Amino acid sequence: MRTAKLQAGHVHMVFTRDGKSMPVLDDISLEVAEGEFVCLLGPSGCGKSTLLSTMAGFLSPTSGEIKIDGEVVHGPDPRRIFVFQERGVFPWLTVEGNIAFGLFHLTAPERRQRVDHYIKMVGLEGFEKAYPPALSGGMKQRLEVARALAVNPDMLFLDEPFGALDSITRLVMRGELLRIWQAERKTIIFVTHDIDEAVQLADRVVVMSARPATIQQIVNIDIPHPRDISSARYLELRDGIFQQIGLAHKI
Amino acid sequence: MNSLAEPKKWEKIFWPLLATALLLALWHYAVAFTGTKIFPSPLDVKNGIAELIRKQVLWRDIIDSLRRVAIGFGAATVIGIPLGLILGWYPAANKVVNPVLQILRPISPIAWIPVAIILLGVGDHAAISLIFLGALFPIIVASVDGVSNVPSVFRLAGRNFGLGPARLLTQVVFPAALPKIIVGLRIALGIAWLVVVAAEMIAVDSGLGYLVIDSRNSGKRYDLVVAAMLIIGLIGLILDTGVRRLEKLKSIRWGFRDES
Numbered sequence: 445m446r447t448a449k450l451q452a453g454h455v456h457m458v459f460t461r462d463g464k465s466m467p468v469l470d471d472i473s474l475e476v477a478e479g480e481f482v483c484l485l486g487p488s489g490c491g492k493s494t495l496l497s498t499m500a501g502f503l504s505p506t507s508g509e510i511k512i513d514g515e516v517v518h519g520p521d522p523r524r525i526f527v528f529q530e531r532g533v534f535p536w537l538t539v540e541g542n543i544a545f546g547l548f549h550l551t552a553p554e555r556r557q558r559v560d561h562y563i564k565m566v567g568l569e570g571f572e573k574a575y576p577p578a579l580s581g582g583m584k585q586r587l588e589v590a591r592a593l594a595v596n597p598d599m600l601f602l603d604e605p606f607g608a609l610d611s612i613t614r615l616v617m618r619g620e621l622l623r624i625w626q627a628e629r630k631t632i633i634f635v636t637h638d639i640d641e642a643v644q645l646a647d648r649v650v651v652m653s654a655r656p657a658t659i660q661q662i663v664n665i666d667i668p669h670p671r672d673i674s675s676a677r678y679l680e681l682r683d684g685i686f687q688q689i690g691l692a693h694k695i
Numbered sequence: 696m697n698s699l700a701e702p703k704k705w706e707k708i709f710w711p712l713l714a715t716a717l718l719l720a721l722w723h724y725a726v727a728f729t730g731t732k733i734f735p736s737p738l739d740v741k742n743g744i745a746e747l748i749r750k751q752v753l754w755r756d757i758i759d760s761l762r763r764v765a766i767g768f769g770a771a772t773v774i775g776i777p778l779g780l781i782l783g784w785y786p787a788a789n790k791v792v793n794p795v796l797q798i799l800r801p802i803s804p805i806a807w808i809p810v811a812i813i814l815l816g817v818g819d820h821a822a823i824s825l826i827f828l829g830a831l832f833p834i835i836v837a838s839v840d841g842v843s844n845v846p847s848v849f850r851l852a853g854r855n856f857g858l859g860p861a862r863l864l865t866q867v868v869f870p871a872a873l874p875k876i877i878v879g880l881r882i883a884l885g886i887a888w889l890v891v892v893a894a895e896m897i898a899v900d901s902g903l904g905y906l907v908i909d910s911r912n913s914g915k916r917y918d919l920v921v922a923a924m925l926i927i928g929l930i931g932l933i934l935d936t937g938v939r940r941l942e943k944l945k946s947i948r949w950g951f952r953d954e955s
Contacts, residue, residue: 526852528848528852535949535950536871575945575949
């Protein structure tokens with residue numbers, strides 16, 4: 445096993461709403477290695493996004509702790525960028541402006557160079573001066589990924605980033621994300637409720653139960669990229685997770 | 696004309712012109728029919744405007760009114776926006792100040808005239824402070840509202856990129872709230888233009904409001920009264936059009952539903 449980038453140790457999360465306490469995360473322990481691509485997979489509303497927000501430092505766990513590079517996470521950090529669905533891009537800034545947003549500590553030429561590099565990487569050439577309302581959903585999503593990558597983080601948290609896209613764009617975006625991940629070797633934690641998406645992308649799939657979320661099973665996806673999604677091994681792994689989720693629903 | 700069809704270019708100009716012409720005709724014949732000696736006909740008003748321009752008082756009055764609005768509205772903008780941003784940003788502060796704001800807000804700026812005159816005397820200061828008061832509240836309210844409606848994703852994204860509170864306020868919260876703030880500025884400028892006329896009728900002896908009341912008081916020149924009224928309306932329209940232009944800026948218009 446490679447060195448642990450992220451360690452979640454006995455993370456519990458309890459929300460209090462209208463005086464009632466609602467357990468959302470129940471004793472989550474997980475290690476993610478440097479450079480690994482991990483999918484958190486679970487039914488809608490199970491608490492996987494809450495877990496991701498906790499890892500990103502937007503929320504503090506009720507008990508337990510999350511360590512990244514051996515340090516306890518106390519808040520958000522530009523070394524780890526959270527990518528929302530495409531609504532996370534700033535509509536008052538151009539494509540360039542959005543990508544340059546986190547680069548305020550750089551000199552103008554350095555900033556220029558980074559912006560150009562990532563505009564090319566996500567294929568938004570020709571749209572430098574465009575505002576997000578003029579972009580399609582897929583382009584906005586690529587823009588948000590570019591904005592995240594531009595600050596050169598070592599981790600990316602993606603919260604159902606392709607959930608709002610049509611199925612064709614979603615497939616294209618998965619391919620692009622893998623290409624970027626292989627080029628930049630970031631540690632990626634990716635939340636999804638789409639089993640196929642998880643098996644296509646991840647090194648490991650963390651299957652979570654309905655609320656309060658527990659880790660049901662961690663599945664190693666031992667198929668090299670590019671993955672043949674009609675191969676016997678792919679279907680076997682996918683169907684295994686299907687059954688796992690089915691069981692989780694029966695309980 | 697079908698309500699869905701895009702009107703042709705000449706129609707966009709023709710119909711409003713026709714409506715205006717009909718209104719002028721109605722006015723003209725109503726004056727002629729009733730045989731009133733007091734209320735001026737459109738032609739009298741036109742001559743009135745020509746007379747005002749000839750005597751060169753008109754420009755001075757327009758400039759005086761605009762100057763008062765510029766100072767009062769400008770001060771309300773410079774103070775109101777930061778105040779509103781801060782109140783919106785710290786809900787606890789807003790809870791403390793909000794009751795006072797809500798009591799002061801519905802008081803017509805006109806009701807402040809006696810107080811303004813006691814405190815500042817008859818003159819520019821009183822008039823400008825009334826405009827300031829009238830414009831301030833809509834700007835504060837719009838700014839608070841704008842900030843509290845900023846989607847949390849924007850704030851979280853801003854914090855994620857390592858922005859401190861000051862940067863977060865100026866680079867995320869302010870631009871995100873700007874469309875709402877612009878709406879507040881538009882309302883405030885409209886109010887400022889209403890208030891300047893009222894204030895000039897009482898507190899000063901220049902400006903378009905003074906022109907209205909002075910034309911009546913010195914010789915019941917109702918042709919000049921109506922002429923001044925029309926000019927007030929026209930300038931109000933120009934000011935509003937100016938602010939509407941701001942709403943069309945690309946960094947702002949995303950916030951308006953028809954331009955998503």
